[in-house]
Amino acid sequence: MNKMAHLIVIGAGPAGLSAAATAAEQGLPVTVLDEFTEPGGRMPGQYHEEGSKGWWVGKHVSDELITRCSELGVDIRCGVSVHGMEYTTTWEISTSCGLFTADYVLLATGAAEIPVPLDGWTLPGVMSIGAAQVMTNVHYVKPGERGIIVGMNVLSMTIARELSVAGVKVAAITLPCTNPLAGAAADPTASAKLLLQLSGLAPAAWMRAGGKLAAAMRMEGLIARCYPHRGFRLWDIPVRLRTAVLSVNGQDRVESVTLVHVKPDGSPIPGSERVEPADFVALSGGLYPLAELAAVAGCKFVYSPELGGHVPLHGERMETSLKGLYVAGNITGIESGLVAMAQGRLAAASMVHAAGLGGAKGEQRVQEAIREVDFTRKHALIQFHPGITEARTQLYQQWEQTCGSGV
Incomplete structure:
Protein backbone atom coordinates (compact mmCIF):
# COMPACT_ATOMS: atom_id res chain seq x y z
CA MET A 1 0.00 0.00 0.00
CA GLU A 113 4.24 5.03 32.06
CA ILE A 114 7.33 4.60 34.22
CA PRO A 115 7.28 1.22 36.02
CA VAL A 116 7.72 1.02 39.79
CA PRO A 117 9.33 -2.34 40.65
CA LEU A 118 8.66 -3.79 44.09
CA ASP A 119 8.59 -7.20 45.73
CA GLY A 120 5.62 -9.21 44.39
CA TRP A 121 4.82 -6.94 41.45
CA THR A 122 4.50 -9.87 39.02
CA LEU A 123 1.41 -11.26 40.79
CA PRO A 124 -1.90 -11.12 38.86
CA GLY A 125 -3.75 -8.07 40.10
CA VAL A 126 -0.73 -5.76 40.01
CA MET A 127 -1.05 -3.24 37.18
CA SER A 128 -0.04 0.24 36.14
CA ILE A 129 -2.28 3.10 37.22
CA GLY A 130 -3.05 3.70 33.53
CA ALA A 131 -4.27 0.12 33.16
CA ALA A 132 -6.63 0.62 36.10
CA GLN A 133 -7.91 3.79 34.41
CA VAL A 134 -8.55 2.04 31.09
CA MET A 135 -10.27 -0.93 32.73
CA THR A 136 -12.56 1.34 34.73
CA ASN A 137 -13.32 4.23 32.38
CA VAL A 138 -13.06 2.60 28.96
CA HIS A 139 -14.09 -1.03 29.49
CA TYR A 140 -16.27 -0.40 32.59
CA VAL A 141 -14.62 -3.26 34.50
CA LYS A 142 -13.51 -2.82 38.09
CA PRO A 143 -9.82 -3.66 38.55
CA GLY A 144 -10.78 -5.18 41.90
CA GLU A 145 -12.86 -4.67 45.01
CA ARG A 146 -10.21 -3.04 47.21
CA GLY A 147 -6.98 -1.59 45.94
CA ILE A 148 -3.80 0.22 46.92
CA ILE A 149 -2.19 2.87 44.71
CA VAL A 150 1.62 3.02 44.99
CA GLY A 151 3.21 6.33 44.04
CA MET A 152 2.21 9.94 44.67
CA ASN A 153 2.28 12.10 41.58
CA VAL A 154 -0.10 13.95 39.29
CA LEU A 155 -1.04 10.78 37.42
CA SER A 156 -1.90 8.73 40.51
CA MET A 157 -3.86 11.52 42.18
CA THR A 158 -5.99 12.38 39.14
CA ILE A 159 -6.74 8.73 38.33
CA ALA A 160 -7.48 7.99 41.99
CA ARG A 161 -10.16 10.66 41.76
CA GLU A 162 -11.56 9.01 38.61
CA LEU A 163 -11.61 5.59 40.26
CA SER A 164 -13.37 7.02 43.31
CA VAL A 165 -16.06 8.66 41.18
CA ALA A 166 -16.55 5.35 39.33
CA GLY A 167 -17.15 3.53 42.60
CA VAL A 168 -13.82 1.70 42.84
CA LYS A 169 -12.61 1.31 46.43
CA VAL A 170 -9.11 2.73 46.91
CA ALA A 171 -7.93 1.78 50.41
CA ALA A 172 -4.92 4.13 50.34
CA ILE A 173 -2.38 5.99 48.23
CA THR A 174 1.12 5.26 49.48
CA LEU A 175 4.78 5.51 48.47
CA PRO A 176 6.93 2.69 47.12
CA CYS A 177 9.57 1.43 49.51
CA THR A 178 13.09 2.77 49.02
CA ASN A 179 15.08 0.74 46.49
CA PRO A 180 17.68 1.49 43.79
CA LEU A 181 14.98 1.86 41.10
CA ALA A 182 12.40 3.85 43.07
CA GLY A 183 14.42 7.07 43.14
CA ALA A 184 12.50 10.21 44.09
CA ALA A 185 9.19 8.31 44.03
CA ALA A 186 10.07 6.92 47.48
CA ASP A 187 11.05 10.33 48.90
CA PRO A 188 8.26 11.93 51.03
CA THR A 189 9.70 15.43 50.48
CA ALA A 190 9.73 15.10 46.69
CA SER A 191 6.21 13.64 46.77
CA ALA A 192 4.98 16.46 49.00
CA LYS A 193 6.30 18.97 46.47
CA LEU A 194 4.38 17.27 43.67
CA LEU A 195 1.22 17.15 45.78
CA LEU A 196 1.39 20.89 46.35
CA GLN A 197 1.32 21.37 42.58
CA LEU A 198 -2.13 19.74 42.62
CA SER A 199 -3.63 22.03 45.24
CA GLY A 200 -5.94 23.57 42.63
CA LEU A 201 -7.77 20.24 42.32
CA ALA A 202 -8.44 19.88 46.06
CA PRO A 203 -12.13 19.47 46.96
CA ALA A 204 -12.18 22.14 49.69
CA ALA A 205 -11.40 25.85 49.40
CA TRP A 206 -9.15 25.78 52.47
CA MET A 207 -7.09 22.96 50.92
CA ARG A 208 -6.66 24.88 47.66
CA ALA A 209 -5.64 28.08 49.44
CA GLY A 210 -3.39 26.28 51.91
CA GLY A 211 -1.74 24.25 49.18
CA LYS A 212 -0.92 27.31 47.09
CA LEU A 213 0.48 29.09 50.13
CA ALA A 214 2.60 26.10 51.14
CA ALA A 215 3.91 25.75 47.58
CA ALA A 216 4.82 29.43 47.44
CA MET A 217 6.64 29.16 50.77
CA ARG A 218 8.38 25.90 49.70
CA MET A 219 7.16 24.05 52.76
CA GLU A 220 7.41 20.52 51.32
CA GLY A 221 10.27 19.62 53.67
CA LEU A 222 8.30 20.70 56.73
CA ILE A 223 5.23 18.88 55.47
CA ALA A 224 7.20 15.65 55.02
CA ARG A 225 8.57 15.90 58.58
CA CYS A 226 5.26 16.73 60.24
CA TYR A 227 2.92 14.62 58.11
CA PRO A 228 0.97 12.11 60.29
CA HIS A 229 1.51 8.43 59.57
CA ARG A 230 -2.24 7.87 59.32
CA GLY A 231 -2.36 10.50 56.55
CA PHE A 232 -5.46 12.47 55.64
CA ARG A 233 -8.45 11.78 53.42
CA LEU A 234 -8.80 13.32 49.99
CA TRP A 235 -12.00 12.41 48.08
CA ASP A 236 -12.46 9.87 50.92
CA ILE A 237 -9.15 8.22 49.97
CA PRO A 238 -6.42 8.02 52.65
CA VAL A 239 -3.26 9.75 51.35
CA ARG A 240 -0.34 8.32 53.35
CA LEU A 241 2.81 10.26 52.60
CA ARG A 242 4.71 8.56 55.44
CA THR A 243 3.72 4.99 54.51
CA ALA A 244 5.30 2.73 51.87
CA VAL A 245 4.50 -0.65 50.35
CA LEU A 246 7.17 -3.13 51.39
CA SER A 247 5.76 -6.05 49.37
CA VAL A 248 2.71 -7.35 47.52
CA ASN A 249 1.53 -10.68 48.93
CA GLY A 250 -0.46 -13.62 47.57
CA GLN A 251 -0.26 -17.10 46.09
CA ASP A 252 -1.93 -16.98 42.67
CA ARG A 253 -3.12 -13.37 42.85
CA VAL A 254 -2.90 -10.25 45.00
CA GLU A 255 -4.29 -10.90 48.48
CA SER A 256 -2.64 -8.19 50.59
CA VAL A 257 0.23 -5.75 50.84
CA THR A 258 2.76 -5.25 53.62
CA LEU A 259 2.96 -1.60 54.63
CA VAL A 260 5.67 0.10 56.65
CA HIS A 261 5.94 3.59 58.14
CA VAL A 262 8.85 5.62 56.81
CA LYS A 263 10.99 8.47 58.06
CA PRO A 264 11.00 11.89 56.32
CA ASP A 265 13.90 10.66 54.15
CA GLY A 266 11.91 7.62 53.02
CA SER A 267 13.81 4.98 55.03
CA PRO A 268 11.59 2.32 56.73
CA ILE A 269 10.93 2.44 60.47
CA PRO A 270 11.76 -1.03 61.89
CA GLY A 271 8.87 -2.72 63.67
CA SER A 272 6.15 -0.66 61.99
CA GLU A 273 5.22 -3.28 59.38
CA ARG A 274 1.59 -4.34 59.03
CA VAL A 275 -0.52 -6.22 56.48
CA GLU A 276 -3.36 -4.51 54.61
CA PRO A 277 -5.91 -6.60 52.63
CA ALA A 278 -6.20 -5.75 48.92
CA ASP A 279 -7.06 -7.57 45.71
CA PHE A 280 -5.40 -5.14 43.28
CA VAL A 281 -2.39 -2.83 43.34
CA ALA A 282 -1.92 0.07 40.90
CA LEU A 283 1.66 1.27 40.38
CA SER A 284 2.29 4.88 39.41
CA GLY A 285 5.78 6.10 38.57
CA GLY A 286 4.70 8.98 36.35
Whole structure:
Protein backbone atom coordinates (compact mmCIF):
# COMPACT_ATOMS: atom_id res chain seq x y z
CA MET A 1 0.00 0.00 0.00
CA ASN A 2 1.55 3.27 -1.12
CA LYS A 3 -0.16 6.45 0.00
CA MET A 4 0.83 9.98 -1.00
CA ALA A 5 -0.21 12.59 1.52
CA HIS A 6 0.96 16.10 2.24
CA LEU A 7 0.79 15.47 5.99
CA ILE A 8 1.06 12.28 7.98
CA VAL A 9 0.19 12.46 11.68
CA ILE A 10 1.54 9.61 13.80
CA GLY A 11 -0.66 9.28 16.86
CA ALA A 12 -4.44 9.69 17.11
CA GLY A 13 -4.55 11.21 20.58
CA PRO A 14 -5.49 14.77 21.59
CA ALA A 15 -2.51 16.40 19.86
CA GLY A 16 -2.71 14.32 16.69
CA LEU A 17 -6.46 14.64 16.12
CA SER A 18 -6.45 18.38 16.90
CA ALA A 19 -3.61 18.89 14.42
CA ALA A 20 -5.33 16.78 11.76
CA ALA A 21 -8.59 18.72 12.00
CA THR A 22 -6.82 22.11 11.94
CA ALA A 23 -4.63 21.20 8.96
CA ALA A 24 -7.55 19.73 7.02
CA GLU A 25 -9.59 22.89 7.61
CA GLN A 26 -6.85 24.84 5.82
CA GLY A 27 -6.77 22.48 2.84
CA LEU A 28 -3.81 20.26 3.76
CA PRO A 29 -4.57 16.56 3.00
CA VAL A 30 -4.02 14.50 6.14
CA THR A 31 -3.50 10.83 6.97
CA VAL A 32 -3.46 9.78 10.64
CA LEU A 33 -1.72 6.55 11.67
CA ASP A 34 -2.15 4.90 15.08
CA GLU A 35 -1.22 1.46 16.36
CA PHE A 36 -4.34 1.09 18.52
CA THR A 37 -7.62 -0.27 17.20
CA GLU A 38 -9.57 2.94 17.86
CA PRO A 39 -8.59 6.62 17.63
CA GLY A 40 -8.57 8.89 20.65
CA GLY A 41 -5.45 7.82 22.52
CA ARG A 42 -5.91 8.00 26.28
CA MET A 43 -8.65 10.63 26.06
CA PRO A 44 -11.62 8.21 26.26
CA GLY A 45 -10.51 7.19 29.76
CA GLN A 46 -9.86 10.66 31.15
CA TYR A 47 -12.06 13.12 32.98
CA HIS A 48 -11.42 15.74 35.63
CA GLU A 49 -12.85 18.92 37.04
CA GLU A 50 -11.72 22.18 35.43
CA GLY A 51 -12.65 24.53 38.25
CA SER A 52 -15.72 26.65 37.47
CA LYS A 53 -15.87 25.14 33.95
CA GLY A 54 -17.11 21.84 35.34
CA TRP A 55 -15.97 18.41 34.22
CA TRP A 56 -13.67 17.88 31.25
CA VAL A 57 -14.74 14.54 29.77
CA GLY A 58 -12.15 13.12 27.40
CA LYS A 59 -14.60 10.72 25.72
CA HIS A 60 -16.78 13.62 24.59
CA VAL A 61 -13.80 15.64 23.36
CA SER A 62 -12.41 12.61 21.53
CA ASP A 63 -15.73 11.89 19.81
CA GLU A 64 -16.02 15.52 18.70
CA LEU A 65 -12.51 15.52 17.23
CA ILE A 66 -13.04 12.21 15.42
CA THR A 67 -16.33 13.45 13.96
CA ARG A 68 -14.73 16.70 12.84
CA CYS A 69 -11.84 14.84 11.18
CA SER A 70 -14.30 12.59 9.38
CA GLU A 71 -16.28 15.56 8.11
CA LEU A 72 -13.07 17.13 6.76
CA GLY A 73 -11.98 13.98 4.94
CA VAL A 74 -9.07 13.07 7.22
CA ASP A 75 -7.94 9.49 6.55
CA ILE A 76 -7.61 7.86 10.00
CA ARG A 77 -5.97 4.43 9.90
CA CYS A 78 -5.83 2.46 13.14
CA GLY A 79 -4.01 -0.78 13.83
CA VAL A 80 -1.00 0.52 11.91
CA SER A 81 2.40 0.34 13.63
CA VAL A 82 5.17 2.68 12.48
CA HIS A 83 8.66 1.21 12.77
CA GLY A 84 10.84 3.39 10.55
CA MET A 85 11.23 6.94 9.22
CA GLU A 86 13.65 8.35 6.68
CA TYR A 87 13.88 11.61 4.76
CA THR A 88 15.07 11.62 1.15
CA THR A 89 13.24 14.15 -1.01
CA THR A 90 10.14 13.48 1.10
CA TRP A 91 9.47 11.59 4.31
CA GLU A 92 9.20 7.83 3.93
CA ILE A 93 7.25 6.15 6.74
CA SER A 94 7.70 2.38 7.12
CA THR A 95 4.67 0.73 8.72
CA SER A 96 3.10 -2.66 9.30
CA CYS A 97 0.84 -1.84 6.33
CA GLY A 98 3.52 -0.74 3.89
CA LEU A 99 5.26 2.48 2.95
CA PHE A 100 3.71 5.95 3.27
CA THR A 101 5.26 9.16 1.97
CA ALA A 102 4.58 12.76 2.92
CA ASP A 103 6.03 16.24 2.71
CA TYR A 104 5.30 16.89 6.39
CA VAL A 105 5.14 14.55 9.39
CA LEU A 106 3.80 15.27 12.86
CA LEU A 107 4.92 13.02 15.70
CA ALA A 108 2.17 13.00 18.32
CA THR A 109 3.09 9.70 19.96
CA GLY A 110 2.31 10.77 23.52
CA ALA A 111 3.87 9.29 26.63
CA ALA A 112 4.44 5.97 28.40
CA GLU A 113 4.24 5.03 32.06
CA ILE A 114 7.33 4.60 34.22
CA PRO A 115 7.28 1.22 36.02
CA VAL A 116 7.72 1.02 39.79
CA PRO A 117 9.33 -2.34 40.65
CA LEU A 118 8.66 -3.79 44.09
CA ASP A 119 8.59 -7.20 45.73
CA GLY A 120 5.62 -9.21 44.39
CA TRP A 121 4.82 -6.94 41.45
CA THR A 122 4.50 -9.87 39.02
CA LEU A 123 1.41 -11.26 40.79
CA PRO A 124 -1.90 -11.12 38.86
CA GLY A 125 -3.75 -8.07 40.10
CA VAL A 126 -0.73 -5.76 40.01
CA MET A 127 -1.05 -3.24 37.18
CA SER A 128 -0.04 0.24 36.14
CA ILE A 129 -2.28 3.10 37.22
CA GLY A 130 -3.05 3.70 33.53
CA ALA A 131 -4.27 0.12 33.16
CA ALA A 132 -6.63 0.62 36.10
CA GLN A 133 -7.91 3.79 34.41
CA VAL A 134 -8.55 2.04 31.09
CA MET A 135 -10.27 -0.93 32.73
CA THR A 136 -12.56 1.34 34.73
CA ASN A 137 -13.32 4.23 32.38
CA VAL A 138 -13.06 2.60 28.96
CA HIS A 139 -14.09 -1.03 29.49
CA TYR A 140 -16.27 -0.40 32.59
CA VAL A 141 -14.62 -3.26 34.50
CA LYS A 142 -13.51 -2.82 38.09
CA PRO A 143 -9.82 -3.66 38.55
CA GLY A 144 -10.78 -5.18 41.90
CA GLU A 145 -12.86 -4.67 45.01
CA ARG A 146 -10.21 -3.04 47.21
CA GLY A 147 -6.98 -1.59 45.94
CA ILE A 148 -3.80 0.22 46.92
CA ILE A 149 -2.19 2.87 44.71
CA VAL A 150 1.62 3.02 44.99
CA GLY A 151 3.21 6.33 44.04
CA MET A 152 2.21 9.94 44.67
CA ASN A 153 2.28 12.10 41.58
CA VAL A 154 -0.10 13.95 39.29
CA LEU A 155 -1.04 10.78 37.42
CA SER A 156 -1.90 8.73 40.51
CA MET A 157 -3.86 11.52 42.18
CA THR A 158 -5.99 12.38 39.14
CA ILE A 159 -6.74 8.73 38.33
CA ALA A 160 -7.48 7.99 41.99
CA ARG A 161 -10.16 10.66 41.76
CA GLU A 162 -11.56 9.01 38.61
CA LEU A 163 -11.61 5.59 40.26
CA SER A 164 -13.37 7.02 43.31
CA VAL A 165 -16.06 8.66 41.18
CA ALA A 166 -16.55 5.35 39.33
CA GLY A 167 -17.15 3.53 42.60
CA VAL A 168 -13.82 1.70 42.84
CA LYS A 169 -12.61 1.31 46.43
CA VAL A 170 -9.11 2.73 46.91
CA ALA A 171 -7.93 1.78 50.41
CA ALA A 172 -4.92 4.13 50.34
CA ILE A 173 -2.38 5.99 48.23
CA THR A 174 1.12 5.26 49.48
CA LEU A 175 4.78 5.51 48.47
CA PRO A 176 6.93 2.69 47.12
CA CYS A 177 9.57 1.43 49.51
CA THR A 178 13.09 2.77 49.02
CA ASN A 179 15.08 0.74 46.49
CA PRO A 180 17.68 1.49 43.79
CA LEU A 181 14.98 1.86 41.10
CA ALA A 182 12.40 3.85 43.07
CA GLY A 183 14.42 7.07 43.14
CA ALA A 184 12.50 10.21 44.09
CA ALA A 185 9.19 8.31 44.03
CA ALA A 186 10.07 6.92 47.48
CA ASP A 187 11.05 10.33 48.90
CA PRO A 188 8.26 11.93 51.03
CA THR A 189 9.70 15.43 50.48
CA ALA A 190 9.73 15.10 46.69
CA SER A 191 6.21 13.64 46.77
CA ALA A 192 4.98 16.46 49.00
CA LYS A 193 6.30 18.97 46.47
CA LEU A 194 4.38 17.27 43.67
CA LEU A 195 1.22 17.15 45.78
CA LEU A 196 1.39 20.89 46.35
CA GLN A 197 1.32 21.37 42.58
CA LEU A 198 -2.13 19.74 42.62
CA SER A 199 -3.63 22.03 45.24
CA GLY A 200 -5.94 23.57 42.63
CA LEU A 201 -7.77 20.24 42.32
CA ALA A 202 -8.44 19.88 46.06
CA PRO A 203 -12.13 19.47 46.96
CA ALA A 204 -12.18 22.14 49.69
CA ALA A 205 -11.40 25.85 49.40
CA TRP A 206 -9.15 25.78 52.47
CA MET A 207 -7.09 22.96 50.92
CA ARG A 208 -6.66 24.88 47.66
CA ALA A 209 -5.64 28.08 49.44
CA GLY A 210 -3.39 26.28 51.91
CA GLY A 211 -1.74 24.25 49.18
CA LYS A 212 -0.92 27.31 47.09
CA LEU A 213 0.48 29.09 50.13
CA ALA A 214 2.60 26.10 51.14
CA ALA A 215 3.91 25.75 47.58
CA ALA A 216 4.82 29.43 47.44
CA MET A 217 6.64 29.16 50.77
CA ARG A 218 8.38 25.90 49.70
CA MET A 219 7.16 24.05 52.76
CA GLU A 220 7.41 20.52 51.32
CA GLY A 221 10.27 19.62 53.67
CA LEU A 222 8.30 20.70 56.73
CA ILE A 223 5.23 18.88 55.47
CA ALA A 224 7.20 15.65 55.02
CA ARG A 225 8.57 15.90 58.58
CA CYS A 226 5.26 16.73 60.24
CA TYR A 227 2.92 14.62 58.11
CA PRO A 228 0.97 12.11 60.29
CA HIS A 229 1.51 8.43 59.57
CA ARG A 230 -2.24 7.87 59.32
CA GLY A 231 -2.36 10.50 56.55
CA PHE A 232 -5.46 12.47 55.64
CA ARG A 233 -8.45 11.78 53.42
CA LEU A 234 -8.80 13.32 49.99
CA TRP A 235 -12.00 12.41 48.08
CA ASP A 236 -12.46 9.87 50.92
CA ILE A 237 -9.15 8.22 49.97
CA PRO A 238 -6.42 8.02 52.65
CA VAL A 239 -3.26 9.75 51.35
CA ARG A 240 -0.34 8.32 53.35
CA LEU A 241 2.81 10.26 52.60
CA ARG A 242 4.71 8.56 55.44
CA THR A 243 3.72 4.99 54.51
CA ALA A 244 5.30 2.73 51.87
CA VAL A 245 4.50 -0.65 50.35
CA LEU A 246 7.17 -3.13 51.39
CA SER A 247 5.76 -6.05 49.37
CA VAL A 248 2.71 -7.35 47.52
CA ASN A 249 1.53 -10.68 48.93
CA GLY A 250 -0.46 -13.62 47.57
CA GLN A 251 -0.26 -17.10 46.09
CA ASP A 252 -1.93 -16.98 42.67
CA ARG A 253 -3.12 -13.37 42.85
CA VAL A 254 -2.90 -10.25 45.00
CA GLU A 255 -4.29 -10.90 48.48
CA SER A 256 -2.64 -8.19 50.59
CA VAL A 257 0.23 -5.75 50.84
CA THR A 258 2.76 -5.25 53.62
CA LEU A 259 2.96 -1.60 54.63
CA VAL A 260 5.67 0.10 56.65
CA HIS A 261 5.94 3.59 58.14
CA VAL A 262 8.85 5.62 56.81
CA LYS A 263 10.99 8.47 58.06
CA PRO A 264 11.00 11.89 56.32
CA ASP A 265 13.90 10.66 54.15
CA GLY A 266 11.91 7.62 53.02
CA SER A 267 13.81 4.98 55.03
CA PRO A 268 11.59 2.32 56.73
CA ILE A 269 10.93 2.44 60.47
CA PRO A 270 11.76 -1.03 61.89
CA GLY A 271 8.87 -2.72 63.67
CA SER A 272 6.15 -0.66 61.99
CA GLU A 273 5.22 -3.28 59.38
CA ARG A 274 1.59 -4.34 59.03
CA VAL A 275 -0.52 -6.22 56.48
CA GLU A 276 -3.36 -4.51 54.61
CA PRO A 277 -5.91 -6.60 52.63
CA ALA A 278 -6.20 -5.75 48.92
CA ASP A 279 -7.06 -7.57 45.71
CA PHE A 280 -5.40 -5.14 43.28
CA VAL A 281 -2.39 -2.83 43.34
CA ALA A 282 -1.92 0.07 40.90
CA LEU A 283 1.66 1.27 40.38
CA SER A 284 2.29 4.88 39.41
CA GLY A 285 5.78 6.10 38.57
CA GLY A 286 4.70 8.98 36.35
CA LEU A 287 5.13 9.42 32.60
CA TYR A 288 7.97 9.93 30.15
CA PRO A 289 7.84 11.19 26.52
CA LEU A 290 7.42 8.38 23.99
CA ALA A 291 10.06 9.64 21.58
CA GLU A 292 11.62 6.54 20.00
CA LEU A 293 10.39 7.43 16.50
CA ALA A 294 12.02 10.85 16.77
CA ALA A 295 15.29 9.08 17.60
CA VAL A 296 14.85 6.71 14.64
CA ALA A 297 14.28 9.72 12.39
CA GLY A 298 17.53 11.30 13.59
CA CYS A 299 16.24 14.21 15.69
CA LYS A 300 18.49 16.08 18.07
CA PHE A 301 17.49 15.54 21.72
CA VAL A 302 17.78 17.42 24.99
CA TYR A 303 17.27 16.21 28.55
CA SER A 304 14.86 18.15 30.76
CA PRO A 305 13.58 16.75 34.09
CA GLU A 306 10.86 19.43 34.11
CA LEU A 307 9.51 18.07 30.82
CA GLY A 308 9.71 14.44 31.90
CA GLY A 309 13.03 13.30 30.42
CA HIS A 310 14.57 13.28 26.95
CA VAL A 311 12.57 15.25 24.39
CA PRO A 312 13.24 16.08 20.72
CA LEU A 313 14.84 19.50 20.33
CA HIS A 314 12.10 21.71 18.89
CA GLY A 315 11.20 25.35 18.51
CA GLU A 316 8.25 27.43 19.60
CA ARG A 317 6.45 26.57 16.34
CA MET A 318 6.84 22.85 17.15
CA GLU A 319 9.38 22.21 14.37
CA THR A 320 12.26 19.80 15.04
CA SER A 321 15.85 19.82 13.82
CA LEU A 322 14.75 17.88 10.69
CA LYS A 323 13.05 19.38 7.63
CA GLY A 324 9.30 18.86 7.57
CA LEU A 325 9.19 17.02 10.91
CA TYR A 326 7.11 18.50 13.73
CA VAL A 327 6.10 17.35 17.22
CA ALA A 328 3.16 18.02 19.52
CA GLY A 329 1.74 16.67 22.76
CA ASN A 330 3.54 14.67 25.42
CA ILE A 331 6.43 13.75 23.14
CA THR A 332 7.52 17.38 23.69
CA GLY A 333 7.11 17.21 27.50
CA ILE A 334 4.52 15.85 29.92
CA GLU A 335 1.52 18.18 30.24
CA SER A 336 -2.27 18.00 30.25
CA GLY A 337 -4.50 16.94 27.37
CA LEU A 338 -5.67 20.53 26.92
CA VAL A 339 -2.09 21.69 26.32
CA ALA A 340 -1.54 18.79 23.91
CA MET A 341 -4.57 19.84 21.88
CA ALA A 342 -3.36 23.44 21.72
CA GLN A 343 0.08 22.24 20.63
CA GLY A 344 -1.51 20.13 17.91
CA ARG A 345 -3.33 23.16 16.54
CA LEU A 346 -0.09 25.17 16.66
CA ALA A 347 1.88 22.48 14.82
CA ALA A 348 -0.84 22.33 12.15
CA ALA A 349 -0.81 26.11 11.72
CA SER A 350 2.98 26.03 11.37
CA MET A 351 2.91 23.26 8.75
CA VAL A 352 0.10 24.89 6.77
CA HIS A 353 2.06 28.14 6.74
CA ALA A 354 5.28 26.35 5.73
CA ALA A 355 3.40 24.63 2.90
CA GLY A 356 2.23 27.99 1.59
CA LEU A 357 -1.45 27.25 2.16
CA GLY A 358 -2.08 29.78 4.90
CA GLY A 359 -2.30 32.77 2.62
CA ALA A 360 -1.72 36.27 3.92
CA LYS A 361 -2.98 35.29 7.38
CA GLY A 362 -0.70 32.26 7.75
CA GLU A 363 1.80 33.91 10.05
CA GLN A 364 -0.99 35.55 12.04
CA ARG A 365 -2.58 32.14 12.67
CA VAL A 366 0.76 30.77 13.87
CA GLN A 367 1.23 33.64 16.32
CA GLU A 368 -2.34 33.26 17.60
CA ALA A 369 -1.74 29.53 18.11
CA ILE A 370 1.49 30.25 20.03
CA ARG A 371 -0.41 32.58 22.35
CA GLU A 372 -3.14 29.96 22.78
CA VAL A 373 -0.59 27.35 23.91
CA ASP A 374 0.94 29.81 26.39
CA PHE A 375 -2.49 30.74 27.77
CA THR A 376 -3.59 27.11 28.08
CA ARG A 377 -0.38 26.14 29.85
CA LYS A 378 -0.58 29.09 32.24
CA HIS A 379 -4.15 28.27 33.26
CA ALA A 380 -3.88 24.46 33.32
CA LEU A 381 -4.99 23.04 36.68
CA ILE A 382 -2.97 19.86 36.13
CA GLN A 383 0.79 20.51 36.24
CA PHE A 384 2.91 17.36 36.03
CA HIS A 385 6.22 19.01 36.92
CA PRO A 386 7.18 22.39 38.38
CA GLY A 387 9.19 24.73 36.18
CA ILE A 388 7.64 23.72 32.85
CA THR A 389 7.43 27.28 31.49
CA GLU A 390 11.06 28.05 32.32
CA ALA A 391 12.22 24.73 30.87
CA ARG A 392 10.39 25.41 27.60
CA THR A 393 11.90 28.88 27.34
CA GLN A 394 15.38 27.36 27.67
CA LEU A 395 14.49 24.68 25.12
CA TYR A 396 13.30 27.22 22.55
CA GLN A 397 16.44 29.32 23.10
CA GLN A 398 18.61 26.26 22.52
CA TRP A 399 16.70 25.46 19.31
CA GLU A 400 17.23 29.01 18.04
CA GLN A 401 20.95 28.81 18.80
CA THR A 402 21.32 25.60 16.80
CA CYS A 403 18.57 24.82 14.28
CA GLY A 404 17.08 28.31 14.11
CA SER A 405 20.35 29.79 12.92
CA GLY A 406 20.87 26.98 10.41
CA VAL A 407 23.77 25.38 12.31
